Amino acid sequence: DIQMTQSPSSLSASVGDRVTITCRASQSISSYLNWYQQKPGKAPKLLIYAASSLQSGVPSRFSGSGSGTDFTLTISSLQPEDFATYYCQQSYSTLRWTFGQGTKLEIK
Amino acid sequence: QVQLVQSGAEVKKPGASVKVSCKASGYTFTSYDINWVRQATGQGLEWMGWMNPNSGNTGYAQKFQGRVTMTRNTSISTAYMELSSLRSEDTAVYYCARVSWDSYGFLTFPYWGQGTLVTVSS
Numbered sequence: 001d002i003q004m005t006q007s008p009s010s011l012s013a014s015v016g017d018r019v020t021i022t023c024r025a026s027q028s029i030s031s032y033l034n035w036y037q038q039k040p041g042k043a044p045k046l047l048i049y050a051a052s053s054l055q056s057g058v059p060s061r062f063s064g065s066g067s068g069t070d071f072t073l074t075i076s077s078l079q080p081e082d083f084a085t086y087y088c089q090q091s092y093s094t095l096r097w098t099f100g101q102g103t104k105l106e107i108k
Numbered sequence: 109q110v111q112l113v114q115s116g117a118e119v120k121k122p123g124a125s126v127k128v129s130c131k132a133s134g135y136t137f138t139s140y141d142i143n144w145v146r147q148a149t150g151q152g153l154e155w156m157g158w159m160n161p162n163s164g165n166t167g168y169a170q171k172f173q174g175r176v177t178m179t180r181n182t183s184i185s186t187a188y189m190e191l192s193s194l195r196s197e198d199t200a201v202y203y204c205a206r207v208s209w210d211s212y213g214f215l216t217f218p219y220w221g222q223g224t225l226v227t228v229s230s
């Protein structure tokens with residue numbers, strides 16, 4: 001199975017900050033990488049697909065980049081509603097989906 | 109609009125089985141795979157397996173092989189996930205998620221059920 005490793009596991013930041021979360025795949029997955037946001041008690045929400053495509057309705061302060069094995073999710077200017085946990089997911093092997101372990105974004 | 113509505117919370121004893129349902133509406137049920145993902149309290153997302161509602165074909169994560177069964181009833185647009193030989197480590201919220209894809213074939217999980225808490229306790 002393809003292993004997905006996120007860093008950092010947790011991150012403290014302030015409203016207005018620019019933050020970057022990294023996801024690394026154990027093998028090349030081209031651009032088959034999705035990002036989700038999850039808030040406590042809620043199901044995950046799709047933010048970015050195909051590494052850099054913004055899901056409909058998601059604010060433009062969210063962006064994704066990368067290909068091959070290394071990917072990043074960037075929030076350009078943190079808003080209060082962005083404090084949540086973020087997960088990457090590979091969609092290269094769709095018979096064996098895998099998620100990263102998550103990055104918890106907390107208020108500094 | 110697409111909706112996935114899951115069954116309610118369950119409490120089970122170790123060794124028992126649990127069957128969670130996921131009722132779909134707002135689209136043609138047989139046209140999109142359903143996946144199941146679980147999340148233990150304070151932990152990350154763990155993919156369990158997929159099911160093609162049209163064919164009934166399934167694929168399971170190796171960790172759950174032999175313990176999980178995914179089925180469907182197309183007449184009522186409902187998918188099921190049954191997990192057997194429950195142990196305390198199976199205590200988690202279980203989600204169903206529907207696949208979607210864009211014009212280039214990139215797959216995602218844009219639609220999720222609300223989650224079902226399964227508690228395994230003696």
